[in-house]
Amino acid sequence: MENNLQTSADKLIDDAASTTQEAADKTLRTASNVLDNASERLTAARSRAGEAIDQLNQRAHEYARVGMEKAGETRDRAKRQVQHAADVTSHYVEEQPLKSVAIAAGVGALTAAVLLMLRGRD
Secondary structure (H helix, E strand, O other): OHHHHHHHHHHHHHHHHHHHHHHHHHHHHHHHHHHHHHHHHHHHHHHHHHHHHHHHHHHHHHHHHHHHHHHHHHHHHHHHHHHHHHHHHHHHHHHOHHHHHHHHHHHHHHHHHHHHHHHHHO
16 A cells, blocks of 8 residues: 555656646747747837838938038029129119219218227227
8 A cells, every 4th residue: 555655646746747847848938939029029120120210311311412402502592692782783883983982981981980989988
């Protein structure tokens, strides 16, 4: 009977060990599957992030290019306007030399008066 009891206890221990080993193996497989899935998702997320960064970089370059074009156009327009003003002024001086000298003298006198007033405040 003692031998029978020992055999039953050994069988129970073996069964428990086997069940425990099966549970541990299943847990390990599940954890491995979860890690593989997470790794695949992380790789996909990295890929999407890389694509998004590339798209943002392309847009930034495009905005910079458009900005440079607009700045160039504005510079050219300002240049034309200054040239036009210079041409109009030259034409006016040619057509009205005495008036031009009188205007220049008036502006000079006014500027001198303002400077003297400002100097007197110090």
